[in-house]
Amino acid sequence: MHSEAGWIGRLRLLTRGDPRELSLWLREPVGREGAGPGGAGRGTLPALMVAIVGGAALYGFSLGFWRAPLQGLYVAIKLPCLVFLTLLVNGGINGMLGQLLGSGMTFRQTLVCCLMSFATFALLVGSLSPIVCLWVLDAPDPLAAEGRAWYRYFLLVNTGIIAVAGIIANVRLLRLIQEFTGERTIAARTLFAWLSGNLFVGAQLSFIFRPFFGNPRLPVQFLRPDPLDGNFYQTVWYMLKESIDPQLSDATGFLVAAVVLAGLFALGHALSAAQDPASGPPKSPSPSRIP
Amino acid sequence: MSPEEAKPESTQPVVLPPSAAPLQRARSLGLALEIEPMPGPVNISSVTEALLRRPGRLLHAASQGVELRSKLFLVCAASLAIFGLILGTYSGGTQLWAAPLKLILGMAVAGLICFPSLYIFSAMDGLEARPAQLATLLLSTIALTALLLLGFAPVIWVFCVSTDSLAFIGTLVLTFWLIGLYFGRRILSGASEALGARSSSFIRLWMVIFTVVTLQMATSLRPLIGTAETFLPQEKRFFLQHWAEQFAEVE
Numbered sequence: 001m002h003s004e005a006g007w008i009g010r011l012r013l014l015t016r017g018d019p020r021e022l023s024l025w026l027r028e029p030v031g032r033e034g035a036g037p038g039g040a041g042r043g044t045l046p047a048l049m050v051a052i053v054g055g056a057a058l059y060g061f062s063l064g065f066w067r068a069p070l071q072g073l074y075v076a077i078k079l080p081c082l083v084f085l086t087l088l089v090n091g092g093i094n095g096m097l098g099q100l101l102g103s104g105m106t107f108r109q110t111l112v113c114c115l116m117s118f119a120t121f122a123l124l125v126g127s128l129s130p131i132v133c134l135w136v137l138d139a140p141d142p143l144a145a146e147g148r149a150w151y152r153y154f155l156l157v158n159t160g161i162i163a164v165a166g167i168i169a170n171v172r173l174l175r176l177i178q179e180f181t182g183e184r185t186i187a188a189r190t191l192f193a194w195l196s197g198n199l200f201v202g203a204q205l206s207f208i209f210r211p212f213f214g215n216p217r218l219p220v221q222f223l224r225p226d227p228l229d230g231n232f233y234q235t236v237w238y239m240l241k242e243s244i245d246p247q248l249s250d251a252t253g254f255l256v257a258a259v260v261l262a263g264l265f266a267l268g269h270a271l272s273a274a275q276d277p278a279s280g281p282p283k284s285p286s287p288s289r290i291p
Numbered sequence: 292m293s294p295e296e297a298k299p300e301s302t303q304p305v306v307l308p309p310s311a312a313p314l315q316r317a318r319s320l321g322l323a324l325e326i327e328p329m330p331g332p333v334n335i336s337s338v339t340e341a342l343l344r345r346p347g348r349l350l351h352a353a354s355q356g357v358e359l360r361s362k363l364f365l366v367c368a369a370s371l372a373i374f375g376l377i378l379g380t381y382s383g384g385t386q387l388w389a390a391p392l393k394l395i396l397g398m399a400v401a402g403l404i405c406f407p408s409l410y411i412f413s414a415m416d417g418l419e420a421r422p423a424q425l426a427t428l429l430l431s432t433i434a435l436t437a438l439l440l441l442g443f444a445p446v447i448w449v450f451c452v453s454t455d456s457l458a459f460i461g462t463l464v465l466t467f468w469l470i471g472l473y474f475g476r477r478i479l480s481g482a483s484e485a486l487g488a489r490s491s492s493f494i495r496l497w498m499v500i501f502t503v504v505t506l507q508m509a510t511s512l513r514p515l516i517g518t519a520e521t522f523l524p525q526e527k528r529f530f531l532q533h534w535a536e537q538f539a540e541v542e
Contacts, residue, residue, distance in 0.1 A: 089449055093442030099343040100435075100474050201446055208453060231454040251538035254462045261466065 010047035014119055017172045019179035022116065026109050026180060044112055051119035055126025056080040060212070062132035063158060067142050067214025074222045078209045083118050086202045087111065097193040102186045103177060113176060114194065121169035128161060142216035151216055158213070170195060207232035233257075324481045326351050338362045342435050346478050350485065353427045363430035370437035371395045375515075377444040381451040381460055382518045389522060390515050397508040402433055405501045412497040417489035432479045436471035443467040457517050458538055464516065472502050506530045
């Protein structure tokens, strides 16, 4: 049982990642968070926000630092903003889907749950930022001839770091939802819904907030001159089209995307229905009489 | 406290059909359809919460004679109005008021013209419900769909401000529309099973018809996204033909 109060105690709980403890944390009534023995009554939201702002800003700085320290500062501001904006845009629909899919969470609990996941991610990547910074200090100059090859290497390694941290954060989130709801299928379904929405919106917001890594061929900027021109998915489609067949129509792309989405949705629905023990024959033949 | 608000406090039991299967089936869909009284007063907030978390509470309140339809209609209208406003920001100008108006009007007409078939189809599934009960169920379905669209509205807005592609926004709205109707269908079939329907196959079929009607309605009231010279279209078109033409224009 958690009795640790204050931000540090809360963050320790988060890093331990015990689903039972986190579930109890999630169930605490508003205004009573952290009010355990000797607790200072610190709120949940400030603790999670400190983790996200601190971790994401540190990692963001290390991402942009290679291009220029100013770019590092810009990314340190943008990365936490990206997390909070994603949650802001998806907060309503995440809460609704969580309730509809049977998680039993309120809007506030859904928000805290998502913040916990992002905070775990931020703590992980933030803890790696000194290593990335040191690596950057040892890197060739961005404008040097070998800079371009190093940039690709840097992109690849950091994509790996982000992917691994994202997987760990989401596995923990899955365990937490499972502990909270008591049902694996509902937990998987809820996580799938939240993750799909957050990835879908997060990709577009990161497209708007680019640059993050700071391409050495482009100037140091907070945002590109045309941040709201175009969208992530169209850009990906145009790149794919160029590599497959430049004559392919955009309509084909939309149709393919729609068919893939529908297929994934149907597959997920069929799999969760097949795994659900409650979908079997009724155990009790007695009439349901509910007062 | 008004008489309406006092009614849900009733402790009279609601007897469900002599089989536990409907409830278990409903739970397998992730839908907590325990029929139970509303814990507090019946207002917009409690109706919204019940739609999302405990649809069984709406069934109980309806069975106790509580007037839910006006509240459900308000939830629908407000949600569709905000969603329409966000859609309208794609083009701005007239569309800021035309899109919400057309959405509310289109959904209301689709619900009205599909209601007789819902009555017949639900009867074929073995559901012995009064028209008033079915109207509440239909409104609950539409209200849940509208609420989900409201939840998706910020996502639509992010793309409305950052893309010019009508086809992209159209596909996105269509996807969200279908997701909303999918969850709406769950409430309709779950509730009808809990109320004694033998199956939900005809209701599922009806839901497909209702989906097609709403899509045709969106085409008949076009444009919901983008601009046009007239408020309503001058030309009659089937929705698939309209989409095909829109995609062709993108090229």
